[in-house]
Amino acid sequence: MVVSEIMAQQTPVARVVGPWTTWMDHWPSPGHLAVEPPGAAVAAWGRLGYPRRALRLHEAASRMVERHGGEVPADLAALESLPGFGRYTAAAVFSFAFGGRAPVLDTNVRRVLARVEDAVEFPPTSASAGEWRRAGEWVGVLEGTPGAPEPALWAVASMELGALVCTARTPACALCPLQSDCAWVGAGRPRYAGPPRRTQAWHGTDRQCRGVLLDVVRRADADGLAVDASRLLAGWADADQARRCLDGLAADGLVRVGPDGVRL
Ligand code: SF4
Known part of the structure; x- marks a missing residue:
């Protein structure tokens, strides 16, 4: 688990x-x-x-x-x-x-609750204290909440509703059991009007570079070998970026750079 x-x-x-x-x-x-x-x-x-x-x-x-x-x-x-x-x-x-009672508030559940309760298409970038409090009310975190759902069942049901029905781009409102109670539907499904939503870039980023470097070290490590640092860095087109990323991997404790080369 x-x-x-x-x-x-x-x-x-x-x-x-x-x-x-x-x-x-x-x-x-x-x-x-x-x-x-x-x-x-x-x-x-x-x-x-x-x-x-x-x-x-x-x-x-x-x-x-x-x-x-x-x-x-x-x-x-x-x-x-x-x-x-x-x-x-x-x-x-x-x-x-x-089987504990706690709000399991992932991205999908946040989106469902934002639509059902706040009549907005998407929640803010990061979860607020108010969102956590409201999610706790839905799962009945208060002792003795009458009619509180079985917590694990509620958690998986709300997560799956967000993942499969109340999706980010094409919510299937006609199939949704919450449709008659949904504030966003009641408001005519207004489009999102907040700040630009973050999209995760990949190609050419430090994250990609780190992944490439670490993969080389990992494969060598499987054979019990260290990788020569200069050869490792030469495998990425931007030398400054490669050096920065290797230093970052070492600082994070993901690789060790020693006299014989780079190891896990
Ligand atoms: S009715 Fe539509 S927007 Fe509202 S919770 Fe269901 S799928 Fe999401």
Whole structure:
């Protein structure tokens, strides 16, 4: 549960299945991962992207061994304090793994609630305290809320509604069970009028460059080899960008640059 949530944070689920299966075969518990060097986690991360998540997962496993007896803590505050766990990830694990009651507010749920309650096509760029409070009211975080839904069922239902029906570009309002209560539909589906929405660039970015460099190091590491730094940098057209990205990878602890070359 923890591994799949962290892997799926910024990677489509279809790409997560293979690496997740391999990961769980190797490290079925936090204790199994914690005894490995961090580089092993980076190597197993493969091409899932945002590889700092592998290091955070390794740190979280170590923390669980140190403070929670090698178990995933069944406590929302303890989950939120783990490395790599944001509020969403902690709530998802708390809800799905332990049946806890917490708002699981992902991008899809934010969009549904913004349309149903605020009559806007898209929510603001980042989730506000008000959005979290409202999401908590929907799932009945207050003790004894009458008619509160079963938390994991509510979480998966609201996430799937956003992913499959209330989609960003073509919401299928005619199929939606909330249509008669939806403020955005009631207002005539007004188009988004806020600031430009962020689109994630890829080609030529530092993120792409880091991924390319790390992939070369990872493949060499699988054969027990280091990569000569100058040869590694020569594989990217922009030498300044390559140097900056290699320095960044080293600063993040994703690679080690030594006299024999670059390793995980
Ligand atoms: S009625 Fe349309 S806009 Fe409203 S929640 Fe359903 S799919 Fe989304």
